[in-house]
Amino acid sequence: MGLPRFTRPKGVSAESSPNLYVANCGPAVGLSFDTIASAFSTFGEVKGVYAADESGTRVIVSYSEESSAQTALKVLDGHPCPELGGRCLHIRYSVFQPPSQVDNLVPVSLEASELNIPGVYLLHDFVTAKEEEELLAAVDGRPWRSLAKRRVQHYGYEFCYETRNVNTKRHLGELPPFVSSILERVLLFPNLDDAANVVLDQLTVNEYPPGVGLSPHVDTHSAFEGLIFSLSLAGPCIMEFRKYSEGVWPSNPASEKNVENSENSSNFSRKVIYLPPRSMLLLSGEARYAWHHYIPHHKVDKVKDILVRRGSRRVSFTFRKVRTGPCQCEFPPYCDSQI
Numbered sequence: 397m398g399l400p401r402f403t404r405p406k407g408v409s410a411e412s413s414p415n416l417y418v419a420n421c422g423p424a425v426g427l428s429f430d431t432i433a434s435a436f437s438t439f440g441e442v443k444g445v446y447a448a449d450e451s452g453t454r455v456i457v458s459y460s461e462e463s464s465a466q467t468a469l470k471v472l473d474g475h476p477c478p479e480l481g482g483r484c485l486h487i488r489y490s491v492f493q494p495p496s497q498v499d500n501l502v503p504v505s506l507e508a509s510e511l512n513i514p515g516v517y518l519l520h521d522f523v524t525a526k527e528e529e530e531l532l533a534a535v536d537g538r539p540w541r542s543l544a545k546r547r548v549q550h551y552g553y554e555f556c557y558e559t560r561n562v563n564t565k566r567h568l569g570e571l572p573p574f575v576s577s578i579l580e581r582v583l584l585f586p587n588l589d590d591a592a593n594v595v596l597d598q599l600t601v602n603e604y605p606p607g608v609g610l611s612p613h614v615d616t617h618s619a620f621e622g623l624i625f626s627l628s629l630a631g632p633c634i635m636e637f638r639k640y641s642e643g644v645w646p647s648n649p650a651s652e653k654n655v656e657n658s659e660n661s662s663n664f665s666r667k668v669i670y671l672p673p674r675s676m677l678l679l680s681g682e683a684r685y686a687w688h689h690y691i692p693h694h695k696v697d698k699v700k701d702i703l704v705r706r707g708s709r710r711v712s713f714t715f716r717k718v719r720t721g722p723c724q725c726e727f728p729p730y731c732d733s734q735i
Contacts, residue, residue, distance in 0.1 A: 413462065414458060414460065414461060414465045415456055415490040415491065416436075416458075416465050416488070416489065416490060417456060417487065417488045417489070418432075418448075419487070420453060420485055420486055421485055422447065423452045423525075425452075425483065427483075428525050429455070430445075432457065435477060435479035436459075436468055438479075439464045439467045439468040439471065440460065440463070441460040442458065444699070446458070446632075446699075446705070447631075447704065447706075448490075452707070452708075458702050468487070469488075472487055473485065473487040474486065502667060504634055504668045504697070504700065505667070505668065505669045505670070506700070508669065508677075511667045512667075513667060514681050514682040515682050515683035516677070516683040517586065517678040518669065518677050518678075519585070519586075519676045520674070520675050522627060523629075523674050525674070528673065530574070532629055532630060535601050540603065545608045546602055546603055546604050546605065547603040548601060549601040551568060551571050551598070551599040551601075552567070552569070552571050552599055553598045553718050555600050561616055562598065562619055562620075564718060564720060571597065575599065578713070578715070579596060582596070585676075594717070596625070596716060598620070598715070598717065598718050599713060600714045600716075601711065601713055603709055603710075604633070604710040604711070604712070605709060606709075607693055608693060609690070609694065610689075613688055614685070614686075614687070614688055615679075617685060617725060617732050618719060618722060618723050619719060620717060620718060621717040621718075623678065623680050623716075623717065624678070624684055624715070624716050625677070626677045626679075626712050626713070627675075627712065627713040627714075628676075628710065629673055629674065629711045629712070630709050631707030631708070632670065632697070632706060632710070633670075633691055633697060633710055634668050634670050634671065634692065634697045635668065635669055635677070635691055636666060636690045636691075636692060637668070637683070637687045637689055638666055638687065638688040638690060639686060639687045639688070641663050670699050670704075673710075685725045685731065
C-alpha cells in the first residue's frame with residue numbers, strides 16, 4: 397500500500413473539513429510550523445501544523461472548528477500573507493484517509509506529563525530553527541557510517557551494536573565543539589536534581605530515512621549512566637514506550653526481534669509520545685531503566701487523528717554518560733548488572 401495522501405474533498409460544501417492543504421508554505425521556504433500556526437490562529441484555534449509531504453513547501457493546517465478553516469481559506473487563498481513574509485499561499489480543503497497500518501492502539505501524547513511514566517521529560521523548541529540548521533550542516537560535513545537502514549556517527553566512544561555496549565578503552569576524543577551549547581543547556585533541564593554533576597561524554601547521531609525506525613530496546617544499564625538526552629532534528633516521529641512484565645523481560649539483545657513483532661502482546665504496557673523537530677527528550681529513572689523505547693517503522697504517524705508525515709529525514713543527537721562500573725539501579729529485574 398502506498399503512502400496515504402491528504403486529498404481535497406469532492407462535491408462537498410465549504411464547511412466540510414477543518415483541515416487545510418497549504419502550498420508555498422513550510423520549512424523549506426523559511427517558515428517554521430510555529431510561525432505558520434501563529435499566522436493561521438488569527439482565524440481560530442489551530443490544533444496543529446503538519447508536513448503534507450516530503451517537499452517542505454506544503455503543510456496541513458488543522459483547525460478545531462470547520463468555520464475557522466472556511467474563513468482562513470477565504471481570506472488567504474491566492475493572497476499575500478504579511479505574517480508569513482508576504483508569501484502568496486495556495487489553499488485547498490483537505491480530508492484524511494487514515495490507513496490501518498498507522499492506526500495506533502494507544503493514544504499519542506503531546507506532552508511528557510500525559511504519559512505518566514516517571515522520568516520522562518520533553519522540552520519543545522530546545523534549539524532554534526537556525527541552530528537546527530547549523531547542527532545538521534555540521535554533521536553533514538563529517539563522515540557517516542552506514543548501517544542496514546540508517547546512517548550513524550559516534551563521538552566520545554563508539555557504540556557497538558553487536559554487544560549493545562561501548563569499549564571504554566577506546567576513547568575517540570572529546571565531544572565536537574558544535575554541540576557545546578547543547579551540553580551547557582542540558583544542565584538547566586527542569587526536574588534534573590543532579591544537573592551540576594552531569595558530564596555527558598558519548599554522542600550518537602542517527603539519520604533515519606522515511607519509514608525507518610528503531611527496534612524496541614533499553615540502553616544497556618552497564619553501558620551508560622542514568623540520564624539519556626535525545627534531540628530530534630529535521631523531522632518528527634512518534635516514540636512508543638513499553639514496560640514488560642518481569643517474567644517476559646527480553647534478557648538479551650537477540651530476543652528483541654521477537655519483542656518488536658509482539659504488537660498484540662498482553663505482557664507489556666504501552667504509551668506513545670509525539671516528538672516534534674527541535675525537541676529534547678530526557679529519559680531518567682524508571683523510564684530509562686525499566687521501559688523499552690521504540691520508534692515504529694512508519695512513513696506516516698497518526699497523532700490526535702491527524703496524519704503526520706515524517707519528512708525526508710529525521711536526525712537524532714543522543715547524549716549519554718559512559719558507565720565505568722556495574723549498574724546499581726533500583727530496577728534489578730531489568731538490569732544486566734544485577735540479573
